Amino acid sequence: MIPTKGTSPAAFHPVSAPDYVPAALLRELQLSRLESVVARAWERVPLYRTRMERHNLTPDDVRSLDDIAKLPFTVKADLRDTYPFGLFASPMEEIVRLHASSGTTGKPIVVAYTQPDVDVWTSVMVRSFAVCGLHQGDVIQNAYGYGLFTGGLGAHYGAEGLGATVIPISGGNTDRQIMVMRDFGVTAICCTPSYFLHMIDRAAELAIDLRALPLRVGVFGAEPWTGAMRERIENLTAIQAFDIYGLSEIIGPGVAVECPCQDGLHIFEDHFYPEIVDPASGAVLGAGEEGELVLTTLSKQAMPMIRYRTRDITAILPGACPCGRSLRRMKRISRRSDDMLIIRGVNVFPSQVEAALLEVEGTLPHYQIILTRSHGLDQMEVQVEVTSESFSDKIGALEQLNDTIADALEHVLGIRVEVTLVEPHTIQRSNGKARRVIDRRLQP
Ligand SMILES: [Zn+2]
Secondary structure, eight states: OOOOTTOOGGGSOGGGGGGGOOHHHHHHHHHHHHHHHHHHHHHHOHHHHHHHHHTTOOGGGOOSGGGGGGSOOBOHHHHHHTTTTTTOOSOGGGEEEEEEEOOSSSOOEEEEEEHHHHHHHHHHHHHHHHHTTOOTTOEEEEOSOOSSSHHHHHHHHHHHHHTOEEEOOOSOOHHHHHHHHHHTTOOEEEEOHHHHHHHHHHHHHTTOOGGGSSOOEEEEOSSOOOHHHHHHHHHHSSOEEEEEEEETTTTEEEEEEEOTTOSSEEEOTTTEEEEEEOTTTOOBOOTTOOEEEEEEESSOSSSOOSSEEEEEEEOEEOSOOTTOOOSOEEOOOOEESSOOEEETTEEEOHHHHHHHHHTSTTEEEEEEEEEEEETTEEEEEEEEEEOHHHHHSOHHHHHHHHHHHHHHHHHHHSSOOEEEEEOTTOSOEETTEEOOEEEOTTOO
C-alpha cells in the first residue's frame, strides 16, 4: 500500500473484501452472474429476446465470458424507444425506486431498481467511499443534486451504509455550502469537480481558508475532468481528489472509482462487466487499447443492461494496481464518442438547442455553442443567427427575441444559458456545415 494523504488503516473496511478477490474466482463469479442475467433478460424483456433471436442466439450460447461478444449491443435509443417501462424485467410491485435522466428528445430515460438492486447500489457506493479512505466518523457533505438524478441518493445511501455522517445539502447555494463545510466539521465533499472549483473561489472571496478545515477528501464525478483540474483542486486545498464514475443506465454513481494510487478507476466488475469496443465496428479491443466502454450489469434485476454502449471513450489498463485490488482499472474518461455535452453536471445535446431554436420565430437554424469555464463554473453561450428582418428591428424587439430564445432554451435544457443574436452568415461554416460546439473549457 502506498501511503498517501486521504488513506488510513481504517480504509481497509470489511466491505472492501470483494475488491481483492483473486482474478480466477472473480471470473467464475462473473460467468455465473452473466448466465443468470442473460437468461433473465431473455425471459422477461421482449427487446432482448427479439434481438437475440435475430442473431439466432439463446441464453445457452453464453458458456464463457468471451461469449458475451456474441450478444447484441444495447444503446441509449433503446431506453427512449421503450419509454417509460419497456426494459423492465421486474413487475412494478417489486420495483422500489425509479430515477430518470434527460434525453435528446425531451422524454427522459427511466431506470428502475428492486430492493436488491438498491442494496447492490449502496454496496458499490460504500466500497467507493472506502476506496477513497473514508470510514465511520467521517462527515460527508453530499452536494450532488437530490431528485430524479441518481447522484444525490446514490452517494447518500453509500455514505450512510459506510456508517459515516451524511449532510444531504444537495447542489447550489454556495455560501451555505461553505458555511456548513466550516461549521459542521466536514471531512469529505461530493459534487462535480467544476462546482467544487467554484466553492474554492467563493471561499477565497469570503476569506475562508479551506486548508484550515478538517476537509481531506473530495469524491468528484458526473462530468469528465482532467488531471490538470485535479492538480489545481489539490493545490488550492488540502484534499485528495478522487474521480468516481457511473451512469444511471447501469446503476448511477458507483460503477468505478479511483484508488489512492490515482492511476485509473477500479471497476466494480463483480457487478458491472466491462468491455472496450471499436466505436465504429463494434469489435472488442484488448487491454490498453482505447475505445468505447461497454458495460453489462451482472446482478441488476429490475432493468438488466446487456452490453450497454456508454459512448465514453477509455481503455482498460493492463497490469496490476499497486493498491492490491484485483478489480481491473480503466483510464479516466475525458471524452465521449457522441456529441453530448455535460454542462454543470447537466446533459445537453446540440440537437436540443436546435429543436428549441426551431420553435422561435425570427431565428435561422444556424447557431453555435461556445463553452467556457469561468471561476470553475461552466458557461454556455449560444450564438444564434436571426433573420435580416429581425436584425433590422428596433433594439427593444431584439431584446425581446433574445429573452424568448433564452426562455425556450431553458425550457428544453433545464439550465439558463447566455444568448447572443448575430447577423445572418456570421457563424463560420466549413463545407457548408457550421461547427456546432466550440469547447474552450479545458483550455488553460
Ligand atoms: Zn488501485
